[in-house]
Amino acid sequence: xxxxxxxxxxxxxxxxxxxxxxxxxxxxxxxxxxxxxxxxxxxxxxxxxxxxxxxxxxxxxxxxxxxxxxxxxxxxxxxxxxxxxxxxxxxxxxxxxxxxxxxxxxxxxxxxxxxxxxxxxxxxxxxxxxxxxxxxxxxxxxxxxxxxxxxxxxxxxxxxxxxxxxxxxxxxxxxxxxxxxxxxxxxxxxxxxxxxxxxxxxxxxxxxxxxxxxxxxxxxxxxxxxxxxxxxxxxxxxxxxxxxxxxxxxxxxxxxxxxxxxxxxxxxxxxxxxxxxxxxxxxxxxxxxxxxxxxxxxxxxxxxxxxx
Amino acid sequence: xxxxxxxxxxxxxxxxxxxxxxxxxxxxxxxxxxxxxxxxxxxxxxxxxxxxxxxxxxxxxxxxxxxxxxxxxxxxxxxxxxxxxxxxxxxxxxxxxxxxxxxxxxxxxxxxxxxxxxxxxxxxxxxxxxxxxxxxxxxxxxxxxxxxxxxxxxxxxxxxxxxxxxxxxxxxxxxxxxxxxxxxxxxxxxxxxxxxxxxxxxxxxxxxxxxxxxxxxxxxxxxxxxxxxxxxxxxxxxxxxxxxxxxxxxxxxxxxxxxxxxxxxxxxxxxxxxxxxxxxxxxxxxxxxxxxxxxxxxxxxxxxxxxxxxxxxxxxxxxxxxxxxxxxxxxxxxxxxxxxxxxxxxxxxxxx
Numbered sequence: 001x002x003x004x005x006x007x008x009x010x011x012x013x014x015x016x017x018x019x020x021x022x023x024x025x026x027x028x029x030x031x032x033x034x035x036x037x038x039x040x041x042x043x044x045x046x047x048x049x050x051x052x053x054x055x056x057x058x059x060x061x062x063x064x065x066x067x068x069x070x071x072x073x074x075x076x077x078x079x080x081x082x083x084x085x086x087x088x089x090x091x092x093x094x095x096x097x098x099x100x101x102x103x104x105x106x107x108x109x110x111x112x113x114x115x116x117x118x119x120x121x122x123x124x125x126x127x128x129x130x131x132x133x134x135x136x137x138x139x140x141x142x143x144x145x146x147x148x149x150x151x152x153x154x155x156x157x158x159x160x161x162x163x164x165x166x167x168x169x170x171x172x173x174x175x176x177x178x179x180x181x182x183x184x185x186x187x188x189x190x191x192x193x194x195x196x197x198x199x200x201x202x203x204x205x206x207x208x209x210x211x212x213x214x215x216x217x218x219x220x221x222x223x224x225x226x227x228x229x230x231x232x233x234x235x236x237x238x239x240x241x242x243x244x245x246x247x248x249x250x251x252x253x254x255x256x257x258x259x260x261x262x263x264x265x266x267x268x269x270x271x272x273x274x275x276x277x278x279x280x281x282x283x284x285x286x287x288x289x290x291x292x293x294x295x296x297x298x299x300x301x302x303x304x305x306x307x308x
Numbered sequence: 309x310x311x312x313x314x315x316x317x318x319x320x321x322x323x324x325x326x327x328x329x330x331x332x333x334x335x336x337x338x339x340x341x342x343x344x345x346x347x348x349x350x351x352x353x354x355x356x357x358x359x360x361x362x363x364x365x366x367x368x369x370x371x372x373x374x375x376x377x378x379x380x381x382x383x384x385x386x387x388x389x390x391x392x393x394x395x396x397x398x399x400x401x402x403x404x405x406x407x408x409x410x411x412x413x414x415x416x417x418x419x420x421x422x423x424x425x426x427x428x429x430x431x432x433x434x435x436x437x438x439x440x441x442x443x444x445x446x447x448x449x450x451x452x453x454x455x456x457x458x459x460x461x462x463x464x465x466x467x468x469x470x471x472x473x474x475x476x477x478x479x480x481x482x483x484x485x486x487x488x489x490x491x492x493x494x495x496x497x498x499x500x501x502x503x504x505x506x507x508x509x510x511x512x513x514x515x516x517x518x519x520x521x522x523x524x525x526x527x528x529x530x531x532x533x534x535x536x537x538x539x540x541x542x543x544x545x546x547x548x549x550x551x552x553x554x555x556x557x558x559x560x561x562x563x564x565x566x567x568x569x570x571x572x573x574x575x576x577x578x579x580x581x582x583x584x585x586x587x588x589x590x591x592x593x594x595x596x597x598x599x600x601x602x603x604x605x606x607x608x609x610x611x612x613x614x615x616x617x618x619x620x621x622x623x624x625x626x627x628x629x630x631x632x633x634x635x636x637x638x639x640x641x642x643x644x645x646x647x648x649x650x651x652x653x654x655x656x657x658x659x660x
Contacts, residue, residue: 032554036452043447043461046440049523050468053479060482105374112371126375129382135577135644136637137584139611140389143633146618147388167385170378195353198364228472231586231611235618260474260587267478267591275482282475293470 061283064276069284074241074262080273084281086243090158090257091285093244094237095226097162098169103219106173110215111203113174114181134171141167142232150236158244158256161237165229169222176221180214180303181207214303220296224289230260239265259285389637393630404631410597410613412621417628419635421597425514425607426639429589430582432518432603433525437582438575440522441529445571446559448530449537462534469527477591480520485509485592488516492604509604512594517607520588529578532651536570537563539658569654576647584640586611610636 024030068083075082109126117123145164150156184207192202208215238255239262245251259281266278356364396404400417407418444465448458492509499505509515540563548558564571594606595616610632618629 028554028557032556035556039443039447039452042440042443043452046444046526047464050464050471052483053471053475056479056483057475105377108371108374109378112368112375116368116371117375122372122375122379126378129379131648132641132644133378133382135580135584135640135648136385137586137611137640139584139586139614140385140633140637143614143618143630144385144388147392147630148384167381174378196355198356198360200364200367201356201360203367224470228474230472230474231590231615234615238619260472263474263478264587264591267474267481278478282478285472286475289470289472290467 057279057283057286060276060279061281064280065283069277069280073243074257074277075273077271082273082277084257084259084262084277084284086240087257087259087262087281088284089244090237090240091227091259091288093252094158094161094165094233094256094258095223097159098165098226099219099223101162101166102169102173102222106170106218107177107208107215110174110177110181111208114178115203115207116199130171130174133167134175136167137231138168138229139231139234141165142234142236145232145236153253155253156236156238156255157253158237159252161233161256161258164232164236165226168229168232169226172222172225173218176218177211177215180211180217183214183303184210211303213299217296217300217303220292220299224292224296227292228260228285228289230258230264233258233261234264237261259288386637389630389633393627393634396624396627396631397634400628400631404628405635408597408599410617412617412625415624417625417631419610419613419632421599422608422610422613422632423635423639424599425593426583426609426611426636429514429518429521429593429607429609430579432514433521433582434529434575434579436519436522437526437529437578441526441574441578442533442564442571444526444530445533445537446564449534450555450559450563465527465530468523473524473585473587474591476520476524477588480516480588480592481512484516484520485511485513488519496604503601504603506600507602507605510606512592512606513604514593514607515603517589517592517594518603520592521582521585524585524588525578525581528581529574532574532577533567533571536567536574536654539570539655540566541658566658567654569657570651573647573650573654576643576650580640580644580647583643584611584636586615590615610639 024033068081069085070083070088071085072081072083073086074084109130113123113127141164144167145160149160149163153160188206188210189202192206197205237258240255240257242251242257244254244256263278263281263285266274266281269275269278396417400407404418405423406420407416408420409416409418410421411417447453448462453461489509492505492513492515495505496508544562544566545558548562553561589609590612593609593612595608595612596606597608597613598605600607614629614633614636617625621629
């Protein structure tokens with residue numbers, strides 16, 4: 001870095017040591033320093049939104065947080081108190097449905113893509129479709145589920161929301177699982193084949209167990225994403241002010257509450273109580289999403305660690 | 309021990325596995341240590357029984373069918389949305405794309421204002437996120453921070469991607485808009501002759517929406533740009549430093565230009581995310597169909613209009629909304645495919 005002295009003088013055989021010193025008066029050095037300073041400034045500025053957001057969540061959401069918000073139902077317009085217990089349950093149920101659909105299917109597809117049909121044309125086409133699904137706007141998953149499920153079953157329901165969410169989870173599950181399966185050393189496959197295993201046994205007894213951590217990473221990341229999604233639920237699951245368990249049984253085929261839609265509905269309301277609840281629900285939702293994300297990350301560390 | 313090992317080898321030989329996989333398999337014997345460690349009394353390795361072969365057939369078949377299924381699913385999504393849009397496509401044709409009015413009562417539907425809002429907000433967001441994202445990528449790859457801090461900072465930026473968009477919307481309504489309002493007021497008072505500031509911010513509007521959108525796509529842009537910058541060969545960097553360039557001369561004149569194609573790809577992928585983003589825009593953009601350059605007037609986007617109008621739409625309006633969903637699908641699909649292609653090509657070129 002000290003060689004920022006101009007290059008013309010270096011053609012002489014003797015160099016004045018003074019010239020090699022770094023001087024802020026040289027345009028080179030000055031400009032470089034200025035740009036570095038600006039970079040630091042911008043990088044630090046980029047952190048401001050995150051910290052502002054976290055601060056608001058902790059202050060506004062944290063102040064409203066109490067055991068009651070987890071156990072009570074959403075309040076009516078001018079009512080005080082209330083909570084969003086049913087929304088937490090609803091989010092759990094719908095993400096659960098989505099995971100039940102997308103995780104087994106996604107893993108089996110990943111098995112085909114990485115083990116059985118690596119170079120086949122269908123694998124290439126499927127990979128393209130999955131990557132395209134990754135970029136699909138989440139609202140379109142909702143539009144699709146509305147057309148395919150809500151219109152068919154005749155009403156808003158938890159499964160409709162779950163199906164919409166599963167469309168968003170599937171690409172993440174497939175792509176991370178495929179990556180994890182690829183990281184399994186070939187020697188392990190060869191050993192299993194050498195014992196007379198069928199390809200299925202190799203996959204089920206050797207490859208998948210070895211890749212468990214990496215596969216679960218994808219599942220956790222997908223769950224994290226799905227729990228925060230709002231757009232696909234707006235007109236598939238709608239919202240509900242009641243518990244999903246009614247008259248003893250599960251009212252699955254009824255409109256279902258979710259944290260994300262609750263935040264959306266309450267965010268613009270002119271009532272302080274509702275806005276406070278929206279902040280509290282945001283805090284709960286962000287904590288849930290962060291836990292799922294962190295779990296995914298820890299698992300992925302374990303997967304990499306195994307490879308070393 | 310050695311017996312069982314040779315057994316297992318000869319078995320795998322005699323057991324003709326007709327698929328092409330055997331070609332890629334090397335003949336190393338050193339790796340079946342797990343097999344050799346098993347008790348030797350019973351034959352450890354044996355050819356698969358008929359039952360096992362049958363279940364193998366079933367399992368591989370099932371995975372193949374599911375893989376076909378995901379292709380079919382992609383087609384089904386297009387078919388289902390397109391099918392419901394068909395009546396509207398027949399009814400309104402291409403006039404739908406150029407009309408500016410959305411009136412369910414008079415059954416007048418046009419989405420030019422939404423398309424304009426989608427493109428305008430996304431480009432604004434990309435302008436901000438692109439600049440900041442590239443700066444962060446340079447900051448994190450060109451040795452401004454010690455390694456451990458780099459990882460921490462990267463994690464902070466990635467955290468931005470983990471926050472659900474509806475929470476950004478809430479934050480935008482209660483933090484960003486109140487914060488921007490005095491600034492907008494001042495800009496409007498002093499510079500209202502500039503088209504960007506021709507209206508004042510009366511609540512939701514284009515600029516707060518684009519700002520929040522920029523924060524949301526920042527992690528995408530920053531991450532892909534980082535990959536692009538780290539892919540630049542080390543030799544190049546060393547060569548520039550060797551002839552006495554300052555850090556910034558190296559960055560501006562060599563490293564960034566070398567990675568420019570991938571960085572451009574990163575921008576396009578960020579654009580793809582921005583175009584389809586729904587909730588933050590639905591909450592912040594103001595749901596008003598108008599085409600204006602003003603940064604502070606309310607506007608609308610395709611995705612936001614879907615979210616806002618769908619729940620209360622009648623049959624005819626639903627069809628029109630399906631039509632706009634088709635348009636949104638087409639736009640995001642094209643942008644994403646182009647972005648992915650650019651990134652893939654640039655990576656290949658740098659690796660070569």
